[in-house]
Structures are given as C-alpha cells and as structure tokens.
Amino acid sequence: METKNKIRILIAKPGLDGHDKGAKIVALALRDAGYEVIYSGLHQTLEQITQTATQEAVDIIGLSIMSGAHLPICEKLINMMKEQELNDVYLTVGGVIPYQDIPKLKEMGVAAVFPGGTSFEEITKGMNRLIER
Amino acid sequence: MLEVKNILAGNQRAGARMIRLIEDNDPTVFGLLKELYPHVGHAFIIGITGSPGVGKSTLIDALISEFRKLDKKIAVIAVDPTSPFSGGAILGDRLRMQRHATDKRVFIRSMASRGQKGGLSRATKDASIVLDAMGYDIIIIETVGAGQADFDITTLAHSTGIISIPGTGDGIQAVKAGILETGDIFIVNKSDKPDADASVYELKMMISMRKPPNLKITRETGWTPRVLKTIAQNGTGVKELADTFLSHFDFMKKNNFVDQKRNAMETSYFNSLLQDLTLKKLLLLMKNSKEYKEVLQKIQEGSIDPLSAAEHITSKICIFENND
Numbered sequence A: 001m002e003t004k005n006k007i008r009i010l011i012a013k014p015g016l017d018g019h020d021k022g023a024k025i026v027a028l029a030l031r032d033a034g035y036e037v038i039y040s041g042l043h044q045t046l047e048q049i050t051q052t053a054t055q056e057a058v059d060i061i062g063l064s065i066m067s068g069a070h071l072p073i074c075e076k077l078i079n080m081m082k083e084q085e086l087n088d089v090y091l092t093v094g095g096v097i098p099y100q101d102i103p104k105l106k107e108m109g110v111a112a113v114f115p116g117g118t119s120f121e122e123i124t125k126g127m128n129r130l131i132e133r
Numbered sequence B: 001m002l003e004v005k006n007i008l009a010g011n012q013r014a015g016a017r018m019i020r021l022i023e024d025n026d027p028t029v030f031g032l033l034k035e036l037y038p039h040v041g042h043a044f045i046i047g048i049t050g051s052p053g054v055g056k057s058t059l060i061d062a063l064i065s066e067f068r069k070l071d072k073k074i075a076v077i078a079v080d081p082t083s084p085f086s087g088g089a090i091l092g093d094r095l096r097m098q099r100h101a102t103d104k105r106v107f108i109r110s111m112a113s114r115g116q117k118g119g120l121s122r123a124t125k126d127a128s129i130v131l132d133a134m135g136y137d138i139i140i141i142e143t144v145g146a147g148q149a150d151f152d153i154t155t156l157a158h159s160t161g162i163i164s165i166p167g168t169g170d171g172i173q174a175v176k177a178g179i180l181e182t183g184d185i186f187i188v189n190k191s192d193k194p195d196a197d198a199s200v201y202e203l204k205m206m207i208s209m210r211k212p213p214n215l216k217i218t219r220e221t222g223w224t225p226r227v228l229k230t231i232a233q234n235g236t237g238v239k240e241l242a243d244t245f246l247s248h249f250d251f252m253k254k255n256n257f258v259d260q261k262r263n264a265m266e267t268s269y270f271n272s273l274l275q276d277l278t279l280k281k282l283l284l285l286m287k288n289s290k291e292y293k294e295v296l297q298k299i300q301e302g303s304i305d306p307l308s309a310a311e312h313i314t315s316k317i318c319i320f321e322n323n324d
C-alpha cells in the first residue's frame, strides 16, 4: 500500500519543433527520481497542453523548446493557464534558452528554467524545490 | 475547494482533482465518493487488455473517434506500470490519443499502477465512479498489459476486449492462462501484418471449444465471444468493433446481466472497502491499547516471539458473534 504522494508532471513539446531527445531523456530521469511523467509527445498546441494538464491534474508542466520561440510561447501559455484556473500548476521550461532570457521568463511567471547543459541532478532538485515550497 | 456539484456538472477540472485526491489517499475522498455514489450506474465500462505493444492505446484512440461519431461522451483511464525501482512512471498511453485532448466531451486520465498487481491501480475503481457521476456514457479502461495477469478488469468492466496480434501465439498463451474465459470480444489488431486470418481462425476454434463459464460473475452462454480484425492505425475494422461493444452492452441489458454485474461489483467493492476500513480502524485501536504496548515491550525484551505476540493480540479481537 503506497500512500506517499507522487509528483505528477506533464512533459510536452509545443509547436513544430521536432527535437525530442532532450524531452525524452528528461522524462526518463524524472521517472527515475520517482515522478509520474505524462509524456504527450511532439507538436502540441497550447490548448492541448492546458487541457492535458487539467485532465491529468499535474503539479508541474515541463515544456521543451528548441525553436527559439520560448518567450511568446510561455507568455501565451501562462495566460491560458490563468483562464483555465490552473493556478496551482507550476510552468517550467528547458531546451535552447539563452541566459539573458531567463529573467524575462521568470518575470512572466515561469517557475523554473533548465537550459541546455543542465544536469539531471539540478533538474530534479529544481523540481523538488518547487513542490516543497 | 472541491465541490461535488461541479463534478456532477461534468467540470473536468473538478473531476480531475477528485481523481488526484483518490490516488493520493486523501481523507476527504470517502465522504465525496459517498455523495457521488447515488449518481453512478449510467456508464458503459469497457476494458481493453493485451500484451504491451499490441496496440491497445492506438485502438482506444480510434474507438474514441467512432464513439464520438455517435455523440457519446467518452472517458479513458489508461494504466501504465510503476517502476518497482524508483516508484516513478512514464505514462505514455495518452500520447496516442492526444488528438482528442481538446474535445470537451472526451476526458483522458493516465494512471500509474503504483505497485498494484492485476493490471489496474488501486484508484481505478474509485476513479470510474467519478467519471460515471460526471456523466460519461462510455468509460474505456486500458490495463497495464502484463497480459495474463490482468484479470481485475473483468470485475470492473461490463465488456472486456482482449487484443492480440498475428503470429505471436498470444491466442494460445491466452488459453493456457485461462484468459479466454474472460473475454467478450477478441481483437486481432495489426491485421495489416501476415497471418492475421490464421490468428482469427485459431481464436475462433478455441472459443468454440471453451468450457462453460465458471467465473465469479455469471456470464451466461447466450453471448458467443466475437473475433474481429482491426488495423488501429488507420481505423480499419474499428467501426465494427465499436458496434460490437455496443451490441454486447445491449445484450447484457436485455438479459439483466447489467444488474447482475452491478450486484457482483458492489459486493466486491464492499468487501474491498471493508478490508481497508477494518484494517485501518483495528490497527489504530490496537496500537492505542495497553495490551499492544505491553506485548511490544516484551518483544523488545525478548520474552515473547513476534508470532506469539501477534497471535496474542489478535485473540483479543472480539466484536461480532460468530454464528458458525
């Protein structure tokens, strides 16, 4: 009988960018850290992402973005999350994210950013920190 | 705050949060379920089982499309295994159904087995109560797919579909495991591959030889299990499959099997609740008792062994009169 609460995370790739290597290995790393990972695959629209987060009752959404479009995508998604009352869900993002963009993302309301080269340990620690606070 | 009226109104956010509370064993769940329970009994519950990779998720995706053409509201619970090493899970069934994610009349929920054997999770039954009360016409449950171990689904579902693929001998395996008796509809998926007809033939032959059902749940002889061929990826044969599921449900309703099934389900639900609640309550009572503390002390001193200690404590339980 397992009663310990699990952390549920949705890993999604928005838009047309087809780089899924990072998303897949991060999914595996989080599984190995005890997370329940919902992997929704490539080419997700923002509507699909918010609906999925709603139905799956996740704690965290993790976007993987390699296309350079992280700023507009995150901005739009955050607004949609507010409309859907997903106010207890953290938005996080990884991928090709220039360091100068991180403060802008944080300001929008992105809870954590994991750019290329972030170690799995840093990712799990960063995720755990969100839930603990 | 989670409100029952929002769940009954079919609000997806409310339903999803309730299912999450169920999974996390939240203490408020019991009361909420009690309020929902009078509103269940409408949904047709379909179980989909079969070994990993046979195409369960892809086929469910195609079935959703067919049922949506009939304007049914559809919910899916897709169970994937929890890693015994980390306790985590990759829930990937949904990936194949994502085109339905934005359809407001479809609700898809992935679920990790969390150590439960039998192809489902502990939360699956209670989640199906929530989805039924939300007003979904059809609830499709995808089991883990440990193949022969996924028996639990037959108690939960009105209709069970067992999927195999050509050329793997899965049919024969099914017979060996006794699973043949539990299926209402047999599906040979990936029938774009060679030898599909041979698999269909083989399954039909075995079904014609199957012994009269001797299951816990009465499954009358009136229904001859169907064998259908599908190609889940392009939808071939899926309309026939959807129709067959619906006609099986009609058949069950006409012959009062739905009521019989409900009785059987309620008995098994009652027994499992009883087990959980009794255990919780008794353990609490015992652990607060003087006797428990004394005996624990003795174990630590080495003056009694754990077996005798457990026997001693349980011998003190005496609530109901035994009529044997």
Ligand code: B12
Binding pocket: A011, A016, A017, A018, A019, A020, A021, A022, A023, A025, A026, A061, A062, A063, A064, A065, A066, A067, A068, A092, A093, A094, A095, A096, A114, A115, A116, A117, A118, A119, A120, A123
């Ligand atoms: C491998 C690769 C490919 C492969 C992709 C294979 C695949 N299935 O993934 C192929 C060859 C197909 C490819 C194609 C293209 N690529 Co390419 N590709 C790369 C490359 C070299 C490495 C990416 C990678 O897999 N890294 C390894 C993984 C493990 O790292 P990662 O994804 O960054 O993930 C890490 C973190 O970002 C983070 N993370 C990532 N996602 C998530 C999610 C969450 C939730 C969390 C917590 C963390 C997290 O964790 C990981 C571990 O640290 C990058 C260069 C680079 N430096 O990133 C270019 C790159 C991404 N590609 C690029 C381009 C332009 C393309 C093409 C458009 C090229 C073309 N003109 O055809 C195509 C487009 C393909 C498509 N359909 O979208 C550009 C993007 C430019 C931009 N952002 O402005 C890059 C940056 C190269 C460059 N410097 O120009 N590419």
Ligand SMILES: Nc1nc2c(ncn2[C@@H]2O[C@H](COP(=O)(O)OP(=O)(O)O)[C@@H](O)[C@H]2O)c(=O)[nH]1
Binding pocket: B050, B051, B052, B053, B054, B055, B056, B057, B058, B059, B093, B096, B145, B189, B190, B191, B192, B193, B230, B231, B232, B233, B234
């Ligand atoms: N050739 C063929 N492949 C299929 C068919 N149905 C599903 N698949 C593929 O089989 C793989 C496993 O499918 P999935 O639905 O995930 O199987 P599950 O593990 O039983 O849920 C995927 O790559 C599907 O695309 C089919 O009818 N024909």
Ligand SMILES: [Mg+2]
Binding pocket: B056, B057, B058, B092, B093, B142
């Ligand atoms: Mg599957």
